[in-house]
Amino acid sequence: MTNYETRVIPANDLRLLTQDDGTHIIGKAIAYDARSALLKENGLQFYEVIAPGAAKHFLATGPSVKMLRNHNTDYPLGNTKSGTLTLTETNDGEYVDCTLPDTTYARDLAISIKRGDVEGMSFRFANAIASWTTTEDGNRLRIVEQLAFDEVSPATFPAYPDTSVAMRSLEVLEQKEQLTLEGIQNQLAEVKQLIAAAHVVKVQEVQDQDDPPAVQVQEVQQVQQVQEVQQVDQDDAMPLDLQTHLWKWEQLK
DSSP states (O other): OOOOOEEEEEOOEEEEETTEEEEEEEEEEEEEOOOOOOOOEEEEEEEEEEOOOTTTHHHOOOOOEEEEEEEEEEEEEEETTSSSEEEETTTTTEEEEOOOOOHHHHHHHHHHHTTTOOOEEEEEEEEEEEEEEOOSSOOOOEEEEEEEEEEEEEEOOOOOOOOOOHHHHHHHHHHHHHHHHHHHHHHHHHHHHHHHHHHHHHHHHTTSSSSHHHHHHHHHHHHHHHHHHHHHHHHOOOOOOOOHHHHHHHHOO
């Protein structure tokens, strides 16, 4: 089963062109290198960017892509297989040129586009290869590096973006990061235990001497200072940096 996603871009450059073979819809269907609005679902949120050339590999396979009216398969407008829909890739996105059929619903669409009633261009895609990063405002950013799409639709009421596939990917990412964080915290706890044991040994060695050298007394005082820092750290429930603990461990060995 293919898991599809849908996205919408504003139909700012959607236009009509009358030629000998009929009326054409021309415009951008997929925008490259343009950050989306903040997409939200089930408590998760992210931005998205489609990288330039994301559809290049897919288009090289000569796929069948359809243009529909409002995502409705009952109202086909064009198809790459029949030659009534052509796709052109540029540096800023994927452009479509569709020769409209001589049907009532197609003529109605042309009138709606001319009036400015068509608000968006939607596209449906799958098999996305994507990476994740973080934006300057702390939100996740999904970079779609490769995709395959099978439908574009000028839409009077554009479908709300279906982000379920991306959200599942984000959930997996956050689970992995949580496991990594827990692993670091466990390592930190182990190092702190080793340091505590080293503190006990160091203090006991000095206390067992009748007249310990001044330098060892000083070392004990340093150990006690470390213990105080650790106690403050524990009370505040804010673990010290792992590197700092490792450095202290080296000093106490």
